[in-house]
Amino acid sequence: MAEAAPPSNEKKPKSAPQRAMDKLGLVRDIDLALHLPLRYEDETTLVSIASLRDGDTAQVEGVVVRSEVQFRPRRQLVVRLRDDAGDELVLRFLNFYPSHQKTLAEGARVRVRGEARGGFFGLEMVHPSFKAVGEGAPLARALTPIYPTSAQLPQAYLRKAVASGLMRADLSEQLPPGTVPPGLPPLREALAYLHHPAPDVSVAALEDRSHPAWQRLKFDELLAQQLSQLKAKQERELQRAPAFAVRPGGLQEKLLAALPFSLTEAQRRVVEEIARDLGRETPMHRLLQGDVGSGKTVVAALAAAIAIEQGWQCALMAPTEILAEQHLRKLVGWLEPLGIRVARLTGSRKGKARREMLAQVASGEAALVVGTHAVIQDQVEFAKLGLAIIDEQHRFGVQQRPALRSKLQDGPLEPHTLMMSATPIPRTLAMTLFADLDISTIDELPPGRTPVVTKLFADDKREAVVARIRDEVAAGRQVYWVCPLIEESESLDLQNATATHQQLCEALPGQMVGLLHGRMPAAEKAAVMSLFSGGQMGVLVSTTVIEVGVDVPNASLMVIEHAERFGLSQLHQLRGRVGRGAVASVCVLIYTTPLSDTAKSRLKAMIETNDGFEIARRDLEIRGPGEFFGARQSGAPLLRFADLAEDEPLVRLARSAALKLLAQHPQAAERHVARWLGSKTDYLKA
Template sequence: MSEVRAAPKKEKSAPQKALEKLGLVRDIDLALHLPLRYEDETRLTRLTDARDGEVVQVEGLVTRSDIVLRPRRQLQVTLDDGSDTVLLRFFSFYPNHQKTLAVGQRVRARGELRGGFLGREIVHPSFKGVGEDTPLATTLTPVYPTSATLPQAYLRKAVASGLARADLGEILPAELVPKGLPPLREALNFLHHPPPRTLLAALEDHSHPAWQRLKFEELLAQQLSQLQAQRERARLRAPALPARREGLHERLLAVLPFALTGAQRRVVEEIAQDIAREQPMHRLLQGDVGSGKTVVAALAAAIAIDAGWTTEILAEQHFRKLVGWLEPLGVRVAWLTGSLKGKARREAMERVASGEAQLVVGTHAVIQEQVEFAKLGLALIDEQHRFGVAQRLELRRKLQGQALEPHLLMMSATPIPRTLAMSYYADLDVSTIDELPPGRSPIVTKVFADGKRDTVIEKIRTEVAQGRQVYWVCPLIEESEALDLRNATETHQQLCEALPGTMVGLLHGRMSVAEKAAVMSLFASGEMKLLVATTVIEVGVDVPNASLMVIEHAERFGLSQLHQLRGRVGRGAVASVCVLLYTGPLSDTGKARLKAMAETTDGFEIARRDLEIRGPGEFMGARQSGAPLLRFADLAEDVEWLQIARRIAPTLLDRHPDVARAHIARWLGTKAEYLKA
């Protein structure tokens, strides 16, 4: 019996692979791949009427076609349209191009007309051979975002066929679509193939009704996804963690060396009410650097621990402070980080798995699969911008096996701009600490080029002479850890030589936990006057006597990172300074960041500018999702559409749940999961 073999899989072509890489897999993906700009091939311009500098389309007969070798090999073609001639110049060309551009052929060419040594010319025009009666295009020609391996002509055909096949029927009830917006298919057909005489300005600034329809649809899909996630979460169960009278949190309050601010008390109460319910808390705690989020987290943890449940904190820098507060009260703490190895790691994991550890503090290593929790009641995640969407999804997957979900409190020192909170964090409750503890001094920020290091060192000498302390932070770029370590070591050596008699410490990621603790202890006690650190995270210690922060290569840091680092000074009564040292030339983004830092110390304003500079995907830690989370709407400009979408979403989900699901699938596909994190 002859063997039946399966037909070999057909190898995908380079353009097909390139389409997939751009995320253009479904017909709807192609239909939603909008042009970057348009070319007008709907009319011809007579050469006698054309002006230099104009982009024109001309048609005529080729009267001369030669390959010229000087000054470099090129194809020169003379085209006569009956009113005048123009030289078409090509520096790269192929035999089939020469055939199309041979003497006697009728050619249509498009490009920028300019004056040249041999008369008027167009360099590298687009062109095609035509007949006497070849019709002109009836719509503007789209130019799409593409890649090197995906020719524009191939992409145009793929998009046109995807647009024709895609199911773009109206699925939204007519009464929920705002008046004045065209149907979706009509809007997309218009945007891919605008008719001649269309005002390009309305297309380019996205104010045309066709663009407005896309913005509305996209924001509605996003709001529906968020609302759906919120309702799904409302059906889940979490352990009720009521605050006990005279419990651990009250004992902690009694031993704290400071009183809580009004804002801290309000936020603690909001969290306590949330975790006392059997529905999982999903709250964002935001407050500027130094506003006292750590103590709020400690009090929330104390309530959970008192109720007999473990608290997990994903934030290495809070470890020492929290332990200092909670361990004397009898709380058993375990520390889990990527650097913990061998026996110490096994023992820590056993203490977590058995439930012996009541408080687990660590880095993202905590969410790795092999770490098991006995009774996780509360998870605290610090710094949204570092703990990205993918990590939040991983944490939620990890905890699916539990009968009860843990309560989730996310903390951010970079406040979430209002429009971002309304969109990406629509399913989060937000608590804001909007007041700084008393006695904080203002921070002045100064920006210097790297050539002014000597001036900065002189400033350090003055601060140290007055009994104050200084941080000097060097960036750590993971790809070149060895190089950065050398940079920090050299900086440390230079500062030791420049400041004889001053104790200068060095802190970097390769040091053991004990070595780091020893350095931090010397700095916290005031014995060490200057601390050079490569890593940002470990600088999370409260030293009210530190009055100067120097950030080297400030252009390498993100705006929120710079703002957080700056917040390590100004914690006492002494006026503090943050110096940003940069190495030129600066990119536009680098200039914008340093300008923002110099102009404001307000965390909310910093957050607004950060959103402008980085865009929402990166702000949320969602760059790893492979695509921006909003493609058509702009949070800064489209607040009105966002509010309309927020108003419509509950009605659509309540009255037309199938339509809501179809709308989410059409617009978000796999990205819906990222919006639920």
């Protein structure tokens, strides 16, 4: 007799809808309960076909009197529906399956919902939703939720999954009495209401999220954000870092005396804030923000001087080689005359030169290391790292930042961390996603910076722009021309950098026109930048690799091709490459029609203001927090319900509640964060 097969340990493969749910992050019952409808459909009432008007969205019921596949002008299923009053409506399906034909066969009674449109043969509905019903079948008692989903996840399947998740999830109140603002319902009640609102509810209050049920969810979400950030801050304060005292007459004062310019009041203030942090035994975790050209690099150099004087090393990491080179040039000029060895570590540095640099870093001979993410690679070992400076930190990937943090956590003492950003963070965003950071702001530009005038030109006015370039170059000034693509793309009708470079070479005979893009070898990039910085090259055609850090005071004109394709902060960063000297400077935005509403809003903001903080505020309004500082939010946006442009009062309430919870009810705080953020909390700490 054959032996029975042993039981299989293999897991059953997941169905397509289950895989789609995993992809949407719908893994736990609470995830399903918190997956809220995008909108609602009213299936609680039936109307007669005779009462329908063109443009009405309504539900009707009747019997199919004809169902046929027609082939003019293309294959389509055309169904004629007659209601009990004898009036008829055409249903048209341009995409259909055998199951459609089966449900909509002649003689079937169906309930149909869609938008009525005036057709050639009277009113019709194109691709309405439909279901077979028996005569006298009861109507829905609540509005029907329409959930965010994907092609592999039908609404009917998702509705059942959400309903069952809602029943199984633990929605008990975890927050101590007095935590939730008065007037907001319990969580279970709020969720039940939002998943299945009564038919008489105001759809406007549901859609604008002003209803108390929505306010409760927003508050809970913001509270989880605040708790997660403040807990990360508390954990950091338990760590230890080297304490650096500023010595009178020491390296920082020597550097200040050697600088060819004076600091602004704002720079002096933030230098003092950083010095106070460096003097403490807990690791600094500070963000230095300031508009383009406000002088962040010199503040970083003065911070580095404090650590270096006391025998510790400093690392400065930038997202691109061009930005790292710009920092390097300035820092070498300021620090090497004072006897400080500066090492350069980038991905393009190979062979013997790289090995020598690594040896200098490992021995401590190099006091300051400047580079790209190459600084955090495994083979890089610091003798004694005391301060890490990360420029444009939000541009590092969400995997790179934890790698950097683990790199900085080798010894018994943590290094201090200073992050820098030329994209100022609007206040409400700083209060939520960046609540774990101390923030220093340089809110004043150095004297001598001339305001940049911004002008809009349609694409058919390119010749006038080229004529302006000719005048600028003839007067001895320099010009940037920025393009969004390097090579031809069949899907986007965009001028590319290579073609534009060729056109400008032909239009400007006798002038040196350079080309710079991300795919060029590092040595070639450096050579082009050197010619432009040195003034020998009059025009530089570039992709956005010159977005940050490039400092050429003689450049007076910035042309941005297809400006409608760039984000608002990116446009402002690019504009900041000019206006760095005493010459009046212009930024020309060339756009192609038709413009989307978002593109119009961006270009309007660029024309109306040069203020980076106002630009950041508008950028947040246009894009929302999910994209504004997108790297901090890996995958799904971590704020799904709250709107930072509108919900500042709730942010303030959540912040004060979070402080009280952490102090008085730490276990309730932990449960709340686990419910809302699950495994996403690590990304917030990065």
